[in-house]
Amino acid sequence: MKGYELLQEMEQIDPGYVLEAAGDPPAPRKRRWAPWGAAAACLCVVLLLALWGGRPQEGNRFSVTAYALEAGDPAQPLEASRLVEAQDVIGSYFDGETLYINLCLKYEGENLQSVDFIAKEGSFAKQIIGDPRAGENPPQLYVGADSRLAVYGDVFEPIGDTLTLRDQTDLDGVLLFWCGPAEDTMDHPDSIGIKAVATFRDGQTQAADLSVDLTGSTGMGIAGCGKTSEEDIARWNAQFDYYTTLPLEDCELLEDSVEDVTGKEVYEARIGTGISFLRDFDMLEFDENGVYRSGYGEDGGEVYMPVLKKEEGRLYGMVYRVPEELRYKD
Amino acid sequence: MEDEKIVELYMGRDEAAIGATAEKYGPRLRSLSFGIVGDWQAAEECENGTYLAAWEAIPPHEPRGYLYAFLARITRHLSLNVCRDRARLKRGAFLQELTAEMEQCLPAPDDLERRLDQLTLRQALDGFLGTLTPEKRYVFLRRYWYMDPIADIARRCGFSQSKVKTMLLRMRRGLKEYFEQEGYDL
Numbered sequence: 001m002k003g004y005e006l007l008q009e010m011e012q013i014d015p016g017y018v019l020e021a022a023g024d025p026p027a028p029r030k031r032r033w034a035p036w037g038a039a040a041a042c043l044c045v046v047l048l049l050a051l052w053g054g055r056p057q058e059g060n061r062f063s064v065t066a067y068a069l070e071a072g073d074p075a076q077p078l079e080a081s082r083l084v085e086a087q088d089v090i091g092s093y094f095d096g097e098t099l100y101i102n103l104c105l106k107y108e109g110e111n112l113q114s115v116d117f118i119a120k121e122g123s124f125a126k127q128i129i130g131d132p133r134a135g136e137n138p139p140q141l142y143v144g145a146d147s148r149l150a151v152y153g154d155v156f157e158p159i160g161d162t163l164t165l166r167d168q169t170d171l172d173g174v175l176l177f178w179c180g181p182a183e184d185t186m187d188h189p190d191s192i193g194i195k196a197v198a199t200f201r202d203g204q205t206q207a208a209d210l211s212v213d214l215t216g217s218t219g220m221g222i223a224g225c226g227k228t229s230e231e232d233i234a235r236w237n238a239q240f241d242y243y244t245t246l247p248l249e250d251c252e253l254l255e256d257s258v259e260d261v262t263g264k265e266v267y268e269a270r271i272g273t274g275i276s277f278l279r280d281f282d283m284l285e286f287d288e289n290g291v292y293r294s295g296y297g298e299d300g301g302e303v304y305m306p307v308l309k310k311e312e313g314r315l316y317g318m319v320y321r322v323p324e325e326l327r328y329k330d
Numbered sequence: 331m332e333d334e335k336i337v338e339l340y341m342g343r344d345e346a347a348i349g350a351t352a353e354k355y356g357p358r359l360r361s362l363s364f365g366i367v368g369d370w371q372a373a374e375e376c377e378n379g380t381y382l383a384a385w386e387a388i389p390p391h392e393p394r395g396y397l398y399a400f401l402a403r404i405t406r407h408l409s410l411n412v413c414r415d416r417a418r419l420k421r422g423a424f425l426q427e428l429t430a431e432m433e434q435c436l437p438a439p440d441d442l443e444r445r446l447d448q449l450t451l452r453q454a455l456d457g458f459l460g461t462l463t464p465e466k467r468y469v470f471l472r473r474y475w476y477m478d479p480i481a482d483i484a485r486r487c488g489f490s491q492s493k494v495k496t497m498l499l500r501m502r503r504g505l506k507e508y509f510e511q512e513g514y515d516l
Contacts, residue, residue, distance in 0.1 A: 003433035004414075004425070010475050011406055012452035015399030017459050021471035022358075022398060025487045026464040190490045214490070301434075301499045324434065 091141050091150020092188070099182035100125060101192070102150040102175060103212065107165070111200045117163040120193035122180030124159040127152050129173050149175065178212075188214055239328045243296035243305060248320055251305065257319035261308070267317030269306035272299025276306050278317060286310060296322070303327055333397040340388035347388075348381045355398055359405045366409035366477050368424070372416070376408040383408070406475070428477060431498070435505040437514065450514070458508045462501065469494060470501050 091102035103124075107115050117124070127134075134153025141151035152175055165171065178192050192212040199205050254270075261267045266279040276297055278284075286292045290310030297304050303322040308315060331350045339347035359380055363373035383404045393400035413425055459467050469487060472478045473494075480498075484491045 003429040003431070003436065006432045006435060007425075007428055007474065008407070008410055009451055010455065011403045012455065013459060013471075013475070014452075014456045015393070015396035015403070017456070017467065017471060018399035018402060018475060019396055020464070021468050021475060022402070025468050187493050187496070188490055190484070190492075214492075301495065301502075 093141070093151045093154070093156075093177075094182060095154065097181060098179050099188055100151070100156060100177040100179045101188060101214075103178045103192070105163070105165075105171070105176060105194075105196075107196065107198070109198060111202065113199045113201050114164055114166045115199070116197045117165070118195045118197065119161045119178060120195065121189065122178055122192070123161045124163045125156040125177045125179045126159055127156055127175040127177070129175060131155050151175065190214055235330060240295060242328045243303070243322070244293045246305070246322065246326060248291070248305075248307065250326060251320040251322050254304075254319045254321055257317070259317045260314055261317045262314045267306070267308065269294075269304075269317060269319050271297035271304045271306070271319070272302055278306055278308060281308065281315060284308065334394055337388065337392060337394050337397060340385065341392065348385060351381060351384065351397075351401065352377075355401055358398070359401055362402055362476060363405050363409040366406065367412050367416075372412050373409070376405055376412060379408045380405045406477075424477075428474070431502060432474065434502045435509070437506055437510045454509060454512060454514050457512070458505050461504075461508070466497060466501060469497050473498055 093100040105117055109115075129149065129152050131153060133155045138153030139151070140149060140153070156177065156179070158179075163176070178194075180189070182188065191214055194210045194212070196208045196210060197205055198207070257270055259267060261281070269276045269278060276294065278292075278294055284292045286308070292308040294306050294308075297306070305320045305322065307318050307320060309318065310316075331354060336347055336350045336354070339350060356377060360370075360373045360377045363376040364370060367373055367376065380401055384401055387400075387404075391400065410425075459470070462470060465487075469483055469489075472483045472486065473480070478486075480491050480494050483489075484494045487494070489497075
């Protein structure tokens with residue numbers, strides 16, 4: 001039997017099931033993410049500014065940006081033109097119950113007294129870079145071509161659904177996260193809705209709605225040790241070991257992915273709809289065949305493996321796809 | 331009109347049955363077909379074909395408690411045939427995507443123990459669906475019975491698309507394992 005026939009034969013199932021699925025979806029067991037409205041399909045970040053409370057007084061000015069994705073130097077406010085170029089890489093941490101997504105919130109303005117960021121769903125949490133509670137050499141996650149630190153260890157301090165900033169430097173040395181209950185690392189909403197309310201020194205307020213679009217993004221995450229079982233960790237490690245030792249000749253080389261990266265700083269490996277960055281080539285440990293394997297990535301049910309190969313004095317980046325029959329099985 | 335009464339009209343060979351069916355279920359059937367064939371004219375043809383097929387099938391069938399499921403099954407069948415026959419490029423791609431996903435549910439041929447007849451296949455599918463939670467079953471059926479796009483299912487359920495994709499991936503693996511464990515060969 002072929003897939004098409006099975007699809008056709010689905011019509012044989014109990015009519016009761018057909019009727020069940022004809023109506024509204026069953027009530028969720030846990031919670032559901034409310035859709036926060038349509039976001040532009042190809043933009044990683046959508047910024048909407050709405051003025052409340054009438055025309056602001058002369059001199060009061062306020063703008064905000066929010067992103068969960070690699071977008072160059074986070075010290076620089078995002079320009080609209082750069083939003084389109086932002087890469088689809090999320091830094092996240094999953095502890096078995098809660099998914100933390102690294103988020104950058106920036107604002108600028110004049111005569112500002114404070115800015116409240118209010119999560120429409122979920123809440124905020126933070127990590128302190130260098131927090132001794134995280135232990136020595138805690139797991140750290142760097143994302144993007146510029147290796148932005150996204151996760152430091154596994155100690156998170158809950159903030160609640162409102163984050164109040166009186167100064168942009170309030171976030172210095174701090175990693176900010178949006179967080180919510182999740183069943184796995186992929187269980188994130190399509191977008192994160194945040195309302196930002198600026199209070200000016202003259203008492204006036206101004207609000208902005210932000211929506212951080214996560215559709216089509218690739219999660220670069222740490223599976224945490226906090227509430228995750230030893231069994232899960234062992235399974236993830238086994239999966240990593242399995243893929244990094246899988247013979248490449250048994251996998252499918254994606255020819256379009258091959259790129260001569262000799263002398264370049266970064267190889268952008270396409271993992272399905274996302275990108276994995278390989279950089280600092282000089283610091284990587286290549287095997288005796290001149291091959292470096294960074295691990296694996298999953299997207300759309302497929303498993304991909306970014307690889308660097310040294311050949312005749314050149315360095316090539318490439319991506320292999322793992323055939324279904326060779327995928328890791330528990 | 332109540333389903334019971336509409337079925338009674340069919341049973342009594344009263345042509346008003348078709349009008350009553352169209353009035354109650356026409357838009358839903360057309361919409362179901364449109365989701366598969368991708369154009370309204372073909373969807374209308376499938377809808378009309380459904381009425382004709384229902385007229386011929388009732389009696390002997392008496393779908394008193396499940397008239398919509400009965401009609402929708404016919405519509406789905408006709409729509410898939412239209413899609414396959416016309417080999418529309420765009421819908422072909424859509425169908426290929428679904429077909430490829432279904433391929434992942436099929437056990438390896440060397441697990442051969444017995445081939446499935448239609449009745450056994452139905453029992454196998456029903457058995458697997460019975461193992462799912464209502465939430466998962468809803469997602470599975472919206473995708474593989476109603477053939478909804480991932481984005482539509484995500485919107486309906488209030489899930490992210492990535493969650494729907496992950497759920498479907500796991501359920502496809504689950505169905506394959508179910509077939510293998512139960513010793514079915516397709």
